[in-house]
Amino acid sequence: MQQESMRSPDNSSIELNSETNGESDSEFLLTPAQEAAMLSEYGSGDDSQDNLVDEDEQVATSAEPIPKPSHGYSNAFFNHYVGHMDLLADQQTVMKYLDAHQGWFRRCANPFKADPLGETGYAMGVGKVGAMGFQVDARVGLNLLPPDENFVYRITTIPIPEQPPQGYEVDFQAEMHLKEQPLEIAENPVMTSIQWDLRLTVSLQFPAFIQKISRDMLQKTGDSVLGFVVQKVSKSLTAKVQDDFHKTHNIKVPKQIKLRR
Numbered sequence: 001m002q003q004e005s006m007r008s009p010d011n012s013s014i015e016l017n018s019e020t021n022g023e024s025d026s027e028f029l030l031t032p033a034q035e036a037a038m039l040s041e042y043g044s045g046d047d048s049q050d051n052l053v054d055e056d057e058q059v060a061t062s063a064e065p066i067p068k069p070s071h072g073y074s075n076a077f078f079n080h081y082v083g084h085m086d087l088l089a090d091q092q093t094v095m096k097y098l099d100a101h102q103g104w105f106r107r108c109a110n111p112f113k114a115d116p117l118g119e120t121g122y123a124m125g126v127g128k129v130g131a132m133g134f135q136v137d138a139r140v141g142l143n144l145l146p147p148d149e150n151f152v153y154r155i156t157t158i159p160i161p162e163q164p165p166q167g168y169e170v171d172f173q174a175e176m177h178l179k180e181q182p183l184e185i186a187e188n189p190v191m192t193s194i195q196w197d198l199r200l201t202v203s204l205q206f207p208a209f210i211q212k213i214s215r216d217m218l219q220k221t222g223d224s225v226l227g228f229v230v231q232k233v234s235k236s237l238t239a240k241v242q243d244d245f246h247k248t249h250n251i252k253v254p255k256q257i258k259l260r261r
Contacts, residue, residue: 028229030131030221066219070169073203074211077222079230083196085238086259088251091151091180094192097245098153098176101144104248108240112233120144123160126233131225134210138229139163140170151178167205174198185254193260196234202226235261 067076087094097104105122106114113125125139141158148154153176177195202222210218242261246253253259 028129070203081198084260169203171201
């Protein structure tokens with residue numbers, strides 16, 4: 001997998017790793033040591049110089065614009081993630097598998113919970129996410145749309161019925177592009193490569209004690225935590241889907257082939 005993380009802090013001092021989420025694979029809570037590293041690097045409290053800058057005049061340090069929070073929320077965080085997955089089958093076989101997601105999505109989402117929403121939707125929970133004394137129990141409604149005329153699959157955000165306000169809003173926009181290519185192996189003459197492109201924006205309403213933290217540190221902390229969650233969930237789901245596809249189709253991956261995942 002390859003991740004493009006927006007405005008992430010210096011990984012040398014505050015890198016998020018597999019230990020961040022503690023004892024549970026579905027919890028993403030920053031450790032005290034990681035919080036201290038961020039405070040040391042970016043400072044804390046109000047920053048009068050930051051307060052003089054008009055948000056409309058801020059310039060992002062990357063090609064992506066600084067995200068604007070949805071109406072009624074104080075902050076927004078963004079992550080752009082690009083990943084790849086190779087499957088040893090022709091494109092038509094892969095598409096039949098993807099179209100029948102009712103049979104594999106919930107199984108492959110484990111340990112994250114995915115409850116069905118209608119015929120094409122799921123309420124997916126990734127567990128507790130947070131830092132600096134603030135956390136949310138993150139859930140998002142996902143709609144797995146059928147492919148368009150160019151064989152592009154899309155996943156978009158949908159409301160979760162009867163869910164009370166959670167203090168956050170998620171804008172999930174993902175695309176999957178399929179490409180069939182030949183292989184010089186008799187038992188596996190073709191392979192289908194999938195490129196996964198996700199743009200995720202999360203708007204949050206922070207309590208007053210969080211808003212006292214400097215804006216720069218808060219933005220970089222939030223972007224880093226979001227990027228870590230996206231990377232971990234995406235890698236877990238990709239690996240399990242790849243294994244599930246080959247297992248359910250009785251396909252043995254030759255040792256000489258190294259598949260991306």
